[in-house]
Amino acid sequence: MSGMVEKRGIGTWLTHLSLIAGIAAICFPIYVAFVASTVTQPEIARPPMPLLPGSHFLENYGTALSQGINSPVWLMLMNSSIMALGIAIGKIAISILSAYAIVYFRFPFRMVFFWLIFLTLMLPVEVRIVPTYEVAAGFGMLNSYSGLILPLIASATATFLFRQFFLTVPDELIEAARVDGAGPIRFFIDILLPMSRTNIAALFVILFIYGWNQYLWPLLITTKPEMNTIVMGIKQMFPSGDDVAEWPVIMATALMAMLPPVAVVVFMQGLFVKGLVDTEK
């Protein structure tokens, strides 16, 4: 059997054991959160909390979804979905267009535009947070979906990814398209876009997770509870002062907040891994 020669040394059982121990350690916080989301508030307020799930699953999740604490969770889930989809689709749309212009056309200042986009690679929103907030506030974008989405959709990473991909597309295709009399828009829609399907899908998975998990930006941009996204809204669920937090409802919300992106990673694993590897090149 191939691969058996180097298997001497540590036994295979030890290998499996350390992997299982590692997974157990990594999953432990989720298990604790799940147990907490199925018990009552008094059970948590009198520590130690139970180690096995209780019988209040439906009650806690129902309370969270329909009422929440400041804002019902279904509303925050909807806001998060709109924000994540808006960021993912918006980034892909503006990036694929600009990459197409840079690769398939020659025009004055082409490289200037290229470098202008490239520079944004170095500017995470956390770094320029105060002035970016002022700009968004100046446009009246507070408490709006455009305020949540637009400032986050410019991305050099996606533009680069498409540029790299377009450069690998054989020149014969564009020659053939020209012989057939197809113009640049025809070529883009009929040939380039279908060829980019896998890249678009992989990028979509990564950008959806990125958008869903945004925290600081929605924290500043949304002041009304009905515009909260779920990831930032969870912080608002903690009481100020000495009141005891409603842990069962908060933990149910935390699990619902992580469910969509985790499902995307688990069920679209191939695309997720491709997206991660591509975006870090």
Place this chain on the structure above:
Amino acid sequence: MQKRVVFNNRLLPYALLAPQILVTAVFFFWPAGQAIYQSAFIPDPFGLKSQFVGFGNFEFLFSDPYYLASFQTTAVFSAAVTLLSMGAALWLAVMADRIIKGSGAYRTLLIWPYAVAPAIAGVLWLFMFNPNVGLVAWYLNAIGYDWNHVLNDGEAMGLVVVASAWRQISYNFLFFLAGLQAIPRSVIEAAAIDGASFWKRFWTIVFPLLSPTTFFLLVVNIVYAFFETFGVIHTITGGGPQQATTILVYKVYADGFVGQDLGSSAAQSVVLLVVVGLLTVVQFRYVERKVHY
């Protein structure tokens, strides 16, 4: 690299570029310019007019013990997060690489925490270690260790480090596993036939061959610890106790939005811009070298 064949069209390329350039100009360059501009002024307490101070804000920053302490906190925090998440991930990847059947299942079980938002990760760990109701805090107390990260600097730092490293293990695991699987089996088998033990093979052959992956992950993890852990800090400690977990990114937010010290916050943004620039340069030098391998 360039295309030999291109379209000739005068206006279309500008139209295609317009949306991205517009968004970039409005939400990147204008705010970045504002940060640089504001960093040279001190607004009066009523926000009516500003006084030009040149590099005054920077001089003040670099003589401010709180800011210098924040630099140190960031260094300790980033080093700890990077070491912990990369060490754990490397160990798990080496183990998963030894398994021929079933490594796919382990991979699925190990990569999902990447999808958990830093802020949610913060809430999960906060709950386990909450001094009043937390499960782990209670059992620590039961065996005689009095856990209270709300008051204890070291415990607060430990908690935000573990919560930040927790979700990053997935990412590092994925890249380490890919790096390990790219090492030719024949090289390792040859050493095995020569009688080298597993750990000897690991340190003399596998680890050196893995160094491009390790270096790449080092940069990515430092960037993560610097800029993407805001949610963890904000949910667990809020920078406390007494600024013990106030990393640079948190301080920009705290001084700008909570403290309303806009000149100082802008100057801090500029300092961070320089840090990001340096890290990007390091990353690109690495990419260049990779091409020559």
